[in-house]
Amino acid sequence: MAKSRGLVAVNVEECKGCKLCVEACPVNVLHLSESFNTHGYSPAEYEGEGCTGCGVCYYACPEPGAITVFKNWQEAQQAYICQTSNKPSQLTLVDPIQGIAECEACGQQVILSNFRALSFAE
Amino acid sequence: MSVKILSKSEAFYDTYERRPGSNKDQTHYCPGCGHGILHKLIAEALVDFGVTKNSIVVGPVGCSVFTHYYFNAGNFQSAHGRAPAVATGVKRSLPESIVLSYQGDGDLAAIGGNEILHAANRGEAITVFFVNNAIYGMTGGQMAPTTLIGQKTTTTPYGRTLENEGYPIGMSEIISQLASPVYVERVMLADTRSINAARKAVRKGIENQVEKKGFSFIEVLSTCPTGWKMTAPQAEEWIKTTMLESFPLGVYKDIADQVEPLILHKDTVPSRRVPKFLGLNQEGEGFDISQMKIAEDVDQEIKIAGFGGQGVLSLGVWLSEIGMREDLKVSWIPSYGPEMRGGTANCHVKLSRTDIGSPLVTHSNILIAMNRPSLEKFEADVVEGGVIIWDNSLIDIEPTRKDIRNMPIPATQIAKDLGTTRISNVVILGVLAGITDFLDPDVVQRVLPIIFKKKQLLSINLKAFQKGLELGRELAN
Numbered sequence: 001m002a003k004s005r006g007l008v009a010v011n012v013e014e015c016k017g018c019k020l021c022v023e024a025c026p027v028n029v030l031h032l033s034e035s036f037n038t039h040g041y042s043p044a045e046y047e048g049e050g051c052t053g054c055g056v057c058y059y060a061c062p063e064p065g066a067i068t069v070f071k072n073w074q075e076a077q078q079a080y081i082c083q084t085s086n087k088p089s090q091l092t093l094v095d096p097i098q099g100i101a102e103c104e105a106c107g108q109q110v111i112l113s114n115f116r117a118l119s120f121a122e
Numbered sequence: 123m124s125v126k127i128l129s130k131s132e133a134f135y136d137t138y139e140r141r142p143g144s145n146k147d148q149t150h151y152c153p154g155c156g157h158g159i160l161h162k163l164i165a166e167a168l169v170d171f172g173v174t175k176n177s178i179v180v181g182p183v184g185c186s187v188f189t190h191y192y193f194n195a196g197n198f199q200s201a202h203g204r205a206p207a208v209a210t211g212v213k214r215s216l217p218e219s220i221v222l223s224y225q226g227d228g229d230l231a232a233i234g235g236n237e238i239l240h241a242a243n244r245g246e247a248i249t250v251f252f253v254n255n256a257i258y259g260m261t262g263g264q265m266a267p268t269t270l271i272g273q274k275t276t277t278t279p280y281g282r283t284l285e286n287e288g289y290p291i292g293m294s295e296i297i298s299q300l301a302s303p304v305y306v307e308r309v310m311l312a313d314t315r316s317i318n319a320a321r322k323a324v325r326k327g328i329e330n331q332v333e334k335k336g337f338s339f340i341e342v343l344s345t346c347p348t349g350w351k352m353t354a355p356q357a358e359e360w361i362k363t364t365m366l367e368s369f370p371l372g373v374y375k376d377i378a379d380q381v382e383p384l385i386l387h388k389d390t391v392p393s394r395r396v397p398k399f400l401g402l403n404q405e406g407e408g409f410d411i412s413q414m415k416i417a418e419d420v421d422q423e424i425k426i427a428g429f430g431g432q433g434v435l436s437l438g439v440w441l442s443e444i445g446m447r448e449d450l451k452v453s454w455i456p457s458y459g460p461e462m463r464g465g466t467a468n469c470h471v472k473l474s475r476t477d478i479g480s481p482l483v484t485h486s487n488i489l490i491a492m493n494r495p496s497l498e499k500f501e502a503d504v505v506e507g508g509v510i511i512w513d514n515s516l517i518d519i520e521p522t523r524k525d526i527r528n529m530p531i532p533a534t535q536i537a538k539d540l541g542t543t544r545i546s547n548v549v550i551l552g553v554l555a556g557i558t559d560f561l562d563p564d565v566v567q568r569v570l571p572i573i574f575k576k577k578q579l580l581s582i583n584l585k586a587f588q589k590g591l592e593l594g595r596e597l598a599n
Contacts, residue, residue, distance in 0.1 A: 011147075013148075014147050014148055016148060016152075017153060018153035018347070018353075019154070019353065019355055020354050020358070023358075024313070039147070039148060041153065058128040058129075059159070059162070059314070059318070059321070060159070060317065061158070062149075062153075062154060062155055062159045062161075062162075063148060063158055064131065064158065064161060064165065065134065068127065068128065068130075069127065069128040070125070070126075070127050071126035071127065072126060075126075076125045076127065079125050115127060116129075116130065116136060120124075120125040120127075121125075
């Protein structure tokens with residue numbers, strides 16, 4: 001598996017399982033999940049590693065907020081601002097498949113697909 | 123160092139609060155629909171040019187009728203085909219705003235053919251996005267002016283023919299022949315490369331307007347997996363293999379670099395004078411609803427409601443079918459949202475011994491609620507002493523009314539036990555036959571083979587009907 005430069009996070013509730021991202025991904029690191037979301041669709045799921053951060057899946061996806069791509073995950077990790085203390089912190093990836101990370105400063109879990117709730121240093 | 127993240131554009135609402143029902147997370151489009159991709163490209167361009175708060179999206183009639191659910195900008199929803207006319211008015215009254223007309227092929231090329239030609243010919247300084255998927259998607263896949271020769275649709279079941287319907291209409295070709303438009307391009311949403319090209323065209327169209335260059339027209343060949351009866355990846359492939367032959371891509375006209383920016387004048391009537399110009403009184407003239415009489419001789423007024431896909435509309439059709447065979451007058455009208463899959467649906471059924479005046483059921487004597495929203499919404503409309511049949515295997519609340527006959531039926535569970543949840547509506551049909559005297563079980567059993575032509579489907583449906591019938595008779599006693 002290629003080195004994971006980027007990171008893709010799927011918002012399970014927004015995904016409709018149309019499979020366009022799965023087909024579009026140049027490095028084949030997306031597949032459809034076995035489980036269902038509350039709307040009855042099988043959402044796309046990240047393999048957990050190998051994302052290059054190219055963003056092809058983001059543009060292939062018809063749902064506005066279903067896919068979030070961190071083009072350079074390492075940069076994003078280090079530039080994270082803690083939501084509780086509003087101070088520079090770092091993110092540790094807890095579950096790459098579900099897109100869950102942990103803030104080092106406050107220890108709280110961060111859902112990466114909920115991008116608008118996160119902030120990063122300029 | 124700025125962190126590069128591709129995510130939901132700020133030009134979209136966080137959650138779609140304007141969308142009715144419980145699903146505020148997703149757009150109403152079918153899985154794999156090209157509309158969403160184009161929405162994203164437009165939203166991204168609006169944010170990148172810094173004009174989101176200054177933009178007005180004029181929506182059409184068609185699948186994209188609800189653009190106002192999604193774009194966190196100014197929104198208009200216009201009458202069928204009239205988006206360019208509305209956009210003209212908006213742009214002229216607010217010349218500094220960025221006005222986008224977003225239309226499908228039925229809207230733009232058929233009913234709105236006149237509007238778009240003259241808006242283009244006048245060179246209105248707007249940007250038009252024309253989503254061409256060669257079909258009427260929202261209304262169920264009928265032939266559009268852009269349907270390809272040989273393409274099968276619900277209204278051309280043997281394929282569109284040259285002799286009968288003529289060639290598909292090339293709107294980019296037509297509009298590029300006019301003198302006023304500054305930019306006309308046809309793009310497609312079929313793979314990574316073409317989406318990227320479409321992204322550039324969208325940006326160019328919006329940039330032209332930011333620079334006050336005049337009329338821009340971007341035709342986007344887009345997928346309709348539901349209407350084409352394909353999966354989303356197959357639909358993208360079909361654009362490339364089939365649609366491109368009739369709709370060649372390319373820049374049909376681009377004179378944006380050669381034209382001077384337009385100077386737009388604001389010339390409008392003060393808003394408080396508008397009612398006077400339109401001849402309106404300050405207070406509306408009401409009419410007395412108590413004067414209207416509801417026909418008393420209608421025997422059964424039935425409302426059936428549930429999720430799309432539960433067969434609520436079919437159940438209504440069957441009731442009408444059975445009623446006809448019992449020599450009753452019948453009517454059936456469906457009411458559902460523009461979503462082809464999912465969403466809520468209901469239908470009104472009347473069965474009567476005398477002529478039916480109106481097919482609308484405003485006060486039902488039988489309500490069949492197959493999901494919770496339906497029970498909550500229609501419970502109040504049931505007449506005193508009426509029947510509420512509700513699926514207590516799916517609905518986790520009880521009817522609040524005490525003056526009705528309460529009939530909880532675990533229809534979905536019964537159907538599931540029989541092998542498939544899809545026959546829950548037949549269970550309900552059985553219950554109806556058991557509790558009422560207007561449905562003769564013998565007639566129903568003779569009609570069922572007409573409805574279910576496949577033998578393997580018939581036996582399981584007959585079983586479901588029997589099960590419902592027994593349950594209904596138990597409840598009636």
